[in-house]
Amino acid sequence: xNQVEQSPQSLIILExxxxxxxxxxTVSPFSNLRWYKQDTGRGPVSLTIMTFSENTKSNGRYTATxxxxxxxxxxxxxxxQLSDSASYxxxxxxxxxxxxxxxxxxxxxxxxx
Amino acid sequence: xxxxxxxxxxxxxxxxxxxxxxxxxxxxxDRMYWYRQDPGLGLRLIYYSFDVKDINKGxxxxxxxxxxxAQAKFSLSLESAIPNxxxxxxxxxxxxxxxxxxxxxxxxxxxxx
Numbered sequence: 001x002n003q004v005e006q007s008p009q010s011l012i013i014l015e016x017x018x019x020x021x022x023x024x025x026t027v028s029p030f031s032n033l034r035w036y037k038q039d040t041g042r043g044p045v046s047l048t049i050m051t052f053s054e055n056t057k058s059n060g061r062y063t064a065t066x067x068x069x070x071x072x073x074x075x076x077x078x079x080x081q082l083s084d085s086a087s088y089x090x091x092x093x094x095x096x097x098x099x100x101x102x103x104x105x106x107x108x109x110x111x112x113x
Numbered sequence: 114x115x116x117x118x119x120x121x122x123x124x125x126x127x128x129x130x131x132x133x134x135x136x137x138x139x140x141x142x143d144r145m146y147w148y149r150q151d152p153g154l155g156l157r158l159i160y161y162s163f164d165v166k167d168i169n170k171g172x173x174x175x176x177x178x179x180x181x182x183a184q185a186k187f188s189l190s191l192e193s194a195i196p197n198x199x200x201x202x203x204x205x206x207x208x209x210x211x212x213x214x215x216x217x218x219x220x221x222x223x224x225x226x
Contacts, residue, residue, distance in 0.1 A: 034214065041219075041220065041222075042219055042220065043117070043203050043205070043217025043218050043219055043220055044156075044203075044217050045217070046214045046215075049214065089155070089156070100158070101158075101215065103155045103156045103157075104155060105153065105154065105155040106155060
C-alpha cells in the first residue's frame with residue numbers, strides 16, 4: 001500500500017530560526033514528490049516538485065531534498081518568518097496512477113516571535 | 114479573481130438535510146477533484162472527474178454524490194447529511210498529466226449538527 005509518513009507532527013520554533021521537516025514514503029513506482037503549504041483556513045499551495053533525478057530544489061527560503069534510494073524527502077526552511085506558520089504537506093504520486101496523489105498528514109509549524 | 118472558487122465557504126446544517134457544495138474554476142483544466150480534510154487525517158479523495166462524462170469514486174465516496182455540469186463546474190452533494198460528515202471540503206483542479214500539480218480552492222467548512 002502506498003503510504004506517506006511525515007514527522008514531526010507539529011513543531012514550534014522562534015522567528016529567525018531554521019527547521020527541517022521530514023517525509024518518508026513507500027509509493028512505487030515513484031513519479032514525483034511535492035511539498036504543499038497550507039495556511040489555516042486556506043487550500044494547499046504547491047511549494048516545490050521533485051522528480052526521480054532531482055536531489056534538491058529551492059523556492060526562496062524553502063529547500064526540498066529527495067533521496068529516491070531511501071525514499072526520503074525533507075523540507076528545510078531558512079530564517080523562518082511568522083508567515084511560515086502553516087501546515088506542510090508531503091504529496092507523492094506514482095507512475096501507474098495518473099490522477100491519484102498520496103497525501104501525508106502534514107506537519108503543523110508554528111513560528112513564534 | 115481566484116482561479117478555483119467554492120461556495121458556500123461556511124455552512125451549518127442539521128442531520129438529514131441535503132447539502133450541495135459548488136466548485137467553479139477558470140483555469141481551463143479538465144480534471145477536477147473533491148477532498149475532505151479532518152484533523153489528524155490529512156486530505157482524502159471523495160470523487161474525481163477527468164472530464165464532463167467521466168466521474169469516478171475516490172477512497173471515501175459513501176454518502177456523497179457529484180455532478181459535473183460543465184468543464185468548469187463540479188458539485189458535491191450530501192444527500193442526507195450526518196454529523197461525521199462535519200469537515201473541511203476542498204475542490205481541486207489539474208491538467209492531464211502524471212502526478213500533476215493540483216490547484217485547490219479555499220475550502221468549505223461544513224458542520225452537521
